[in-house]
Amino acid sequence: MGQLGVRRVVRLVEASEAGDWDAFWDVALEAHAAGSGWHGSVWGEVLDTAQRMPHEVREGAALASPARYRQLQNDSGGRRALLILLAVISPGLPNAPLVPERQAILATVGHRFEADLDDAILAEAELAAGRSLTAPVIAAIRRSSVTPYAPGNIVTLGQGLREPILNVGEPWAEQVLADLTELGEGWTRLLQHARASTSAATPPARWEKTGKALIEALSPQAGTTDGNRRAEVGERIISWLTLVGRPRTIPLEPGSDGEQFNGTVDPYNAPAIRGLVRLLTYLPPHPQAAACLGSVTEACLRTAKGMGPGSPGTAQACIRVLSSMDDEAASAELAQLAASVTHRGTRTLLQRVVTSTLTAQRPSAREVLLKDLPLTDDTTLIRTDFSDNAAWQALHTAIVTPNEDGFLANVHIVDDPAYRDVTTEQLVSLAPAGADLMIVADRTALTSPEMPLLAVLRNEADSDDQAEQDHEELRVIAKELWSIENNISIGNMDWEEFVDASDGDGVFRGF
Numbered sequence: 001m002g003q004l005g006v007r008r009v010v011r012l013v014e015a016s017e018a019g020d021w022d023a024f025w026d027v028a029l030e031a032h033a034a035g036s037g038w039h040g041s042v043w044g045e046v047l048d049t050a051q052r053m054p055h056e057v058r059e060g061a062a063l064a065s066p067a068r069y070r071q072l073q074n075d076s077g078g079r080r081a082l083l084i085l086l087a088v089i090s091p092g093l094p095n096a097p098l099v100p101e102r103q104a105i106l107a108t109v110g111h112r113f114e115a116d117l118d119d120a121i122l123a124e125a126e127l128a129a130g131r132s133l134t135a136p137v138i139a140a141i142r143r144s145s146v147t148p149y150a151p152g153n154i155v156t157l158g159q160g161l162r163e164p165i166l167n168v169g170e171p172w173a174e175q176v177l178a179d180l181t182e183l184g185e186g187w188t189r190l191l192q193h194a195r196a197s198t199s200a201a202t203p204p205a206r207w208e209k210t211g212k213a214l215i216e217a218l219s220p221q222a223g224t225t226d227g228n229r230r231a232e233v234g235e236r237i238i239s240w241l242t243l244v245g246r247p248r249t250i251p252l253e254p255g256s257d258g259e260q261f262n263g264t265v266d267p268y269n270a271p272a273i274r275g276l277v278r279l280l281t282y283l284p285p286h287p288q289a290a291a292c293l294g295s296v297t298e299a300c301l302r303t304a305k306g307m308g309p310g311s312p313g314t315a316q317a318c319i320r321v322l323s324s325m326d327d328e329a330a331s332a333e334l335a336q337l338a339a340s341v342t343h344r345g346t347r348t349l350l351q352r353v354v355t356s357t358l359t360a361q362r363p364s365a366r367e368v369l370l371k372d373l374p375l376t377d378d379t380t381l382i383r384t385d386f387s388d389n390a391a392w393q394a395l396h397t398a399i400v401t402p403n404e405d406g407f408l409a410n411v412h413i414v415d416d417p418a419y420r421d422v423t424t425e426q427l428v429s430l431a432p433a434g435a436d437l438m439i440v441a442d443r444t445a446l447t448s449p450e451m452p453l454l455a456v457l458r459n460e461a462d463s464d465d466q467a468e469q470d471h472e473e474l475r476v477i478a479k480e481l482w483s484i485e486n487n488i489s490i491g492n493m494d495w496e497e498f499v500d501a502s503d504g505d506g507v508f509r510g511f
Contacts, residue, residue: 004034004042005031005034005035005041005042005045008027008030008031008034008042008046009031009042009045009046009049011023011027012024012027012028012031012046012049012050013049015027016050016053016057016060016061017057019060021060021061021063021064021068022064022068024061024064025061025064025065025068025082027046028046028050028081028082028085029078029081029082031043031045031046032046032077032078032081032085033077033078033081037077037081037118039117043081046085047084047085047088047121050085050088050089051088051089053089055092055093058089058090058092058093059093061086061089062086062089062090062093062096062097063097065082065086065097065098066097066098068082069082069083069098069101079101080105080118082098083098083101083102083105083122084118084121084122086098086102087102087121087122087124087125088121088125090125090128090129091125091128091129092128096125096129099129102122102125102126103126105119105122106119106122106123106126106133106134106137107134107137109123109136109137109140109141110134110135110136110137110139110140110250111136111250111251111252111253112140112252112253113140113143113252113253113255113259113261114140114143114144114147115137115140115141115143115144115154116144117151117153117154119137119140119141120141120151120153120154120157123137123141123157124157133161135164135167135168136168136169136250138161138163138164138167139167139168139169139250139266139268141154141157141158141161142158142161142167142268143167143266143267143268144158145157145158145159145268146158146267146268147267148486148490148492149407149486164177165177165180165188165191165192165195165272166191166195166268166269166272167266167268167269168249168250169248169249169250169252169266170243170244170246170248170249170265170266170269171243171246171247171248171249172240172241172242172243172244172246172273173266173269173272174249175239175240175243176191176240176272179236179240183236186214186217186218187218189214189217190211190214190215190218190279191272193207193210193211193214193275194211194271194272194274194275194276194278194279195271195272195275196271196275197271197272197274197275197278197317198271198377199271199274199313199377200375200376200377201316201320201375201432201433201434201435202320202375203278208282211275211278211279211282212282215230215233215279215282215283218233228284230283230284231283231284231286233283234280234283234284234286234289235286237276237279237280237283238280238286238288238289238292240276241273241276241277241292241293241295241296242288242292242295244265244273244295244296244299244300245265245295245296245298245299245302247262248262255306257306258305258306259304259305259306259307260304260305260306260307261304261307262304263302263303263304263307264302264303264304264307264309264310265299265300265302265310265311265314266310267310267311270300270310270311270313270314271314273296273300273311273314274311274313274314274317277293277296277314277317277318277321278317278321280293280321281321281324285325285327287329289325289329289330290322290325290327290329290330290332290333291329291333293318293321293322293330293333294318294322294333294336294337296314296315296318297315297318297319297322297337297341297346298315298337298340300312300314300315300318301315301341301343301346308490308491308492309343309491312343312345312346312491315341315343315346316345316346316349316434319334319337319346319349319350319353320349320353322334322353323353334350334353334354335354337350338350338351338353338354343491344436345434345436345491348433348434348436348458348459349433349434352433353433370418370419370422370426370430371416371418371430372430372431372432373414373427373430373431373432373435373438374412374414374432375432375435376412377410377412378410378411378412379409379410379411379412379435379437379438379439379485379489380411380412380414380431380435380438380439381399381409381411381412381413381414381438381439381440381441381453382414382419382422382427382438382439382440382441383413383414383415383416383419383441384419384420384421384422384427384440384441384442384443385420385421385441385442385443385445385446386417386420387443387446388446388447391446391447392415392441392446394451395441395445395446395451395453395478396413398451398478398479399411399413399478399481402482403479403482407482407483407486408482409439409481409482409484409485409486410485410486410489411439411481411485424440424454424456424471424473425470425471427440427456428456428458428470428471431458435458436457436458437455437456437457437458437484437485437488437489438455438456438458439453439454439455439456439481439485440453440454440455440456441453441454442454444475445478450477450478450507450509451477451478452475452476452477452478452507453475453476453477453478453481454473454474454475455473455474455475455476455481455484455485455488455498455508456471456472456473457471457472457473457474457488457495458470458471459471459472472495472499474495474498474499474502474506474508475502475505475506475507475508476498476507476508477507477508477509477510480508480509480510483498483508483510483511484498484508
């Protein structure tokens with residue numbers, strides 16, 4: 001904040017101490033216009049300063065706000081700024097003014113894909129006053145809270161909004177919410193457990209154990225001849241999953257850059273879809289399961305203008321469940337998906353599952369002794385150089401320390417001498433299915449001042465071109481590792497964008 005911004009904050013404080021509310025609102029609205037509403041500008045400082053003012057000062061400013069609001073009848077931006085600042089100073093004040101106007105702005109949030117910081121402030125003011133938010137507004141806030149780089153206060157706000165259990169706006173989710181009102185608490189617990197499903201290739205043993213127990217709690221007569229409730233559980237889950245991908249019941253407005261959100265899966269609901277898909281493996285076979293899982297796969301990989309696939313992790317969970325099914329329908333569905341899916345990571349997984357007749361090369365004695373790399377939620381980083389522990393500790397610190405903006409690479413570090421001097425080709429062969437991005441801490445990374453780690457991206461297998469390289473490599477300095485890892489792991493950016501942005505020596509140092 002520059003000197004002009006500092007002077008505005010001083011003027012705001014002086015106006016509040018003098019009880020000059022016209023001047024108070026003049027300065028506040030000037031700050032909003034000067035900072036274009038950005039919270040990192042003087043506008044954010046004005047909000048923080050006003051929030052800390054004594055009760056009687058905040059009450060005086062609030063009581064003067066309706067008159068200023070009326071004067072701004074031709075200035076929608078000014079009115080919005082006034083309502084945001086009013087929301088900041090209102091908590092704890094009885095009979096805060098302009099509540100209907102605040103609620104009118106919040107009503108529009110439910111038709112957007114994401115809520116912003118201003119929306120969060122308005123929502124927090126409503127909750128602080130003891131009023132509830134509408135389900136569409138809750139949905140927008142929770143979508144924002146699970147997107148990459150979401151501000152901390154939006155994440156906290158979204159995590160605190162626990163009801164309804166799913167976001168409204170998708171037919172399958174609304175059917176679940178309607179059914180839960182009649183199905184009872186056991187089903188609610190099962191849905192909560194499904195939402196806890198991670199993006200790991202294989203669900204943790206504890207998750208599996210709990211899921212089976214919750215199903216058994218719904219199936220007191222499982223295994224008896226009269227009324228197999230387990231089959232009824234499977235039927236119910238299939239009936240929900242068949243609705244995934246249907247047109248939204250609450251259409252979303254295009255984004256500021258023209259993004260179209262209506263064709264993709266709600267990211268807040270995606271874990272629940274993934275969990276329900278995995279629960280099917282604990283239930284009796286269903287004749288429609290293969291077709292249903294194929295449809296869900298396609299829906300989760302669907303893209304729209306300006307948007308990547310909705311949930312590749314959920315699509316890959318469907319593929320793994322299909323591959324575990326011993327029937328012709330599942331095999332046919334996998335073959336059809338393998339011929340049509342273009343998403344890199346999912347296509348690679350499909351080809352590995354389907355192309356089981358390819359003859360694998362006999363591994364060398366060295367490869368036989370090596371352990372497969374672990375399945376993890378995060379990108380695997382493997383140390384292959386053990387010549388300098390001090391250099392490794394410095395690199396390790398750089399990797400696990402967030403940058404000045406709070407960004408951090410999500411990596412699972414493998415620090416095991418068994419991988420000493422292992423080649424990139426060997427690491428690629430040891431990586432689990434679906435783990436397309438790996439980071440290697442080799443001798444170059446440990447001995448160069450910038451610590452240029454080796455990022456390795458596996459290419460999809462192509463049986464028609466055996467000569468094609470099975471992976472691509474790019475050096476990235478340690479302090480920029482977050483950029484490649486965060487964006488590639490969620491499909492937010494293409495590998496080629498980082499290659500194009502690298503320097504002439506093949507090292508990516510940032511955009």
